[in-house]
Amino acid sequence: MPIPSPNLYPEFNTVRLSHVEFIVKDLAASRAFYVDTLGLQVSYEDKNAIYLRAMEERGHHCIVLKQGAEAVANVLGMKVYGEEDLDRAKSFFEKKGLPTEWVERPYQGRTLRTRDNFGIPLEFYHKMDRLPPIHQQYKLYKGVKPLRIDHFNCFSPDVDASVAFYSEMGFRVTEYTEDEESKKLWAAWLHRKGGVHDMAFTNGRGPRLHHTAFWVPTPLNIIDLLDLMSTTGYLKNIERGPGRHGISNAFFLYILDPDGHRIEIYCSDYQTVDPDLEPIKWDLKDPQRQTLWGAPAPKSWFEHGSLFAGTEVRDSSLSATPIIAP
């Protein structure tokens, strides 16, 4: 199936991905990982939850960690352009027959809870508490110096269907991998905010959250994080990288939090604000699409993901692991 033309005038205006909520089994261990090691800043914490933001963010939170029995992803949050976009979003999802409800979320204004076509729990809001800037309080910078949340990547059992759905919402495909035989999409990267992606889908048993990415200043910050993690007991949490992605051209590192939620540390992709930006197509057999420098990803990277709370998963009709050219 060819990738859909971008919907330049969607029914409602999503500005960007905003935040993720993780259930974690040991809040103290998660705090050591996200705060002491990655360097995210605590906006609020009590014994049941921690709200975090990155260094250049003024919204209250980009990650919410909640103590719980099962390590799942509760919800993916999105920010819309105006209050009225929330109502338009509600109408959009209702017309699709998808569940919608207004929910109360701390530090956020009116919040719409819904699910995408495969059941990924989504929450849209316009207003979030705004905090004073800290990006020039350099004494606070630690760990990998995370600047902002960058994107989500999800396993989808049918990437064509996922891309069609988000394209209708105005997400624009920047790069994609096609299975040359079936002509079905293997993976696709879609953006709203002007980078390579706010959301990506990869073929696999899903929906599941593959990873959540944070933007950092330079590759040297990623090297610093590797040095830190490998000498502070987090050696086994390093899963893949560092490397350069063919797709997105970004410099990357994949790490796992204490519950196995995957985090990507990411920098140096490119600007995509032009509405007529041509998507870049990659061949599934080209190993450089994953790592420009040729190193293969480990098996776990193709298989492991976080479940979404209360969301059923199904197998993909395509094979579960891409055939990598030798």
Next chain:
Amino acid sequence: MPIPSPNLYPEFNTVRLSHVEFIVKDLAASRAFYVDTLGLQVSYEDKNAIYLRAMEERGHHCIVLKQGAEAVANVLGMKVYGEEDLDRAKSFFEKKGLPTEWVERPYQGRTLRTRDNFGIPLEFYHKMDRLPPIHQQYKLYKGVKPLRIDHFNCFSPDVDASVAFYSEMGFRVTEYTEDEESKKLWAAWLHRKGGVHDMAFTNGRGPRLHHTAFWVPTPLNIIDLLDLMSTTGYLKNIERGPGRHGISNAFFLYILDPDGHRIEIYCSDYQTVDPDLEPIKWDLKDPQRQTLWGAPAPKSWFEHGSLFAGTEVRDSSLSATPIIAP
């Protein structure tokens, strides 16, 4: 005068700044500067003109250099979201009593030529020839490894009036400097594409173009350029920097091309896509707004700029040079 509220639903949708056209007196000297030293890529050249793009750009040009008798800036180019935005733009400028005309520009679609409230020549287009990606042809990277055009900065004789005009066009103020006594704006940074600015205005005899900026990967690329320029005959073309701006938080270097057109090399400002992003206010007496590390800018930086072709300049009613705290 307080800064205006952002106009979230402007009459027409400007995506981003796009390109600048410079008249240069010695095209070969300019080529040595922009191509051999900065590392911009030639999209087209003949004996009268050179069209250049940066490494991650797919539009045909971000700088046009034309041989001429007088070193001036001919026009600032802007890209709009859709074809219909061109007609809406025409109407917008006509209602202001400003000149508009459809002009032919090589490699561009329908192009609207007009002027802003102080006479800055502007050209809006939607379509520009799209070129194949070169951002992964690493053998082409040279000089400072310029990735994309980032912003314009202009002297304005009345920054409040300039900001009001561009705000009506949907540009949103991210940071500004106010003169505490007169309560007038000294300088302001306004964006469309989600960085700190596409356009900035600084108080001074104007309108004149203060500088055109290019985004580069990291501060080390700027250090590389300094090493290169200082050992290849461009020592006197280094005007200010390197340093960290207080405003924008960017790492910067200002250099002058062979005709005195000022170029800023720039990286690491922050994302500004939230429509409710609060502008940051700086005190005119705070020297860290200019250079976080305290080093003052040289006198030339406050005084020198490029004239716009066929555009009359006037003095500002505020003093010509900011009083810097000792």
Next chain:
Amino acid sequence: MPIPSPNLYPEFNTVRLSHVEFIVKDLAASRAFYVDTLGLQVSYEDKNAIYLRAMEERGHHCIVLKQGAEAVANVLGMKVYGEEDLDRAKSFFEKKGLPTEWVERPYQGRTLRTRDNFGIPLEFYHKMDRLPPIHQQYKLYKGVKPLRIDHFNCFSPDVDASVAFYSEMGFRVTEYTEDEESKKLWAAWLHRKGGVHDMAFTNGRGPRLHHTAFWVPTPLNIIDLLDLMSTTGYLKNIERGPGRHGISNAFFLYILDPDGHRIEIYCSDYQTVDPDLEPIKWDLKDPQRQTLWGAPAPKSWFEHGSLFAGTEVRDSSLSATPIIAP
């Protein structure tokens, strides 16, 4: 066998490793690799040979490439402190019953050719033609911006014996890996010039040259080289890395030249000039000794090496591949 005490007053004074001579089967292909890709500078070339130096070197050559039928390493070159050290070296090797002869080498003064205890061909000289500095001719910097040759690493069939021999020559062990069971050395790093090593030995069929290393300014230059090689046809020449070594703490990349001679790109080890610097011991079962971040080296890295011209190899009595903890 415990590592020997450093011989602080050796019979002759070796300043540093100096150069390597490779026989290559296609001189043009080697030139494309070493000059156009790595960025080494040509001191002299004709159709049979190319002499290269790195950016901060003033000696005439650190690599000599010679066209030939079989891809071997001809000789490892060492610089001694004074002319008289050459005579003392001759006496030292003669007393060991090792072959010595005075040979003529272009661009070098009096040169002593000999072999170490396992037959590695060594040449010692004091004087080499000195060239004008180019380290501030920044327009010449290309590729990985190689600054200087850093070290050799050789397979040895008996690392204890190799270390004893070079220790007597005044090389000082900085780090080493011991096989906990046999108490034999698995690998050792020895220096003369004040870094982690001028020469290292690793257990294996030998003597063979495992790699020759070049020092570069920062890890970002190594990332640049990876980007360049992976997009200019050298993808398969990337063997291992980038990563941080546990041993030496250096940031590294291993690549193979067109003939399979292995080159390490290396930076950021530490200063070792103190004569009482304590060697650091690593456990053979600790995978972080090789890569601090945990990624294993590929099999080829443990097995492949360059033969020395006219030198017989023998198997090691220890197993050929280290047992890596899972």
Next chain:
Amino acid sequence: MPIPSPNLYPEFNTVRLSHVEFIVKDLAASRAFYVDTLGLQVSYEDKNAIYLRAMEERGHHCIVLKQGAEAVANVLGMKVYGEEDLDRAKSFFEKKGLPTEWVERPYQGRTLRTRDNFGIPLEFYHKMDRLPPIHQQYKLYKGVKPLRIDHFNCFSPDVDASVAFYSEMGFRVTEYTEDEESKKLWAAWLHRKGGVHDMAFTNGRGPRLHHTAFWVPTPLNIIDLLDLMSTTGYLKNIERGPGRHGISNAFFLYILDPDGHRIEIYCSDYQTVDPDLEPIKWDLKDPQRQTLWGAPAPKSWFEHGSLFAGTEVRDSSLSATPIIAP
């Protein structure tokens, strides 16, 4: 006066500069500067003194801070190669008619206290307490990530005489500035350990300590320090830089501690172990010798220095400030 030929076989063998002892007027303020801001590690502290080392050093201290009434430099420390070099050093200084005595210094073995030809207090030792390596304890890295002490730079009232004295001690000149008219040395850089310098002399009222330098991994660490200092109350402690020196080719920053002792943060000079390395000569009128990129040093940098305890200063016969070409 021409620079002296290097004395390749000096009477005693100095390995490297080792440490400096500063009297500071507010030990807590100095701790905030050296430990919390620069990131040096505390080896020992009590209410009267703090002993510090840098991240890759295994000797006990590279800076000793002592509470006192007057901010002076007490002594410059040097490490010699063997115990017997201490006796040879004693003999060397005695033959010059300079004062010598054996002194007790905590954490050091036998220590010789003496003075150079202009009265700079020097202490030579061979043994210092050795501490466990911390260079791979990455959680300890903070501030500018200082790796090791690199060099001293002193004002001398007669640079020719200083250079002659240290040359006799085996220090080798790597670069120098000559006053073309008087043919006298304006400044010179001399090394023992294989970098551009362990000790440098600059013309001026002296002897006084101009600065003490620390080596850091990359220019980005210097940028990090600038960001940190300029947002934590140390803005006025930033004196000069960042920049590239023409002489030494190093990337530098000069800062002042709370008592005005000047510290240089320094990286990326070059290797100088070759005994026949040709010194590089710079013209006093060439502004690029100081800053390759052309920015002049501030007046304070030419005039201010730390007095040595109990040491008389005298004026230089040359003018006090170099004439900088406009």
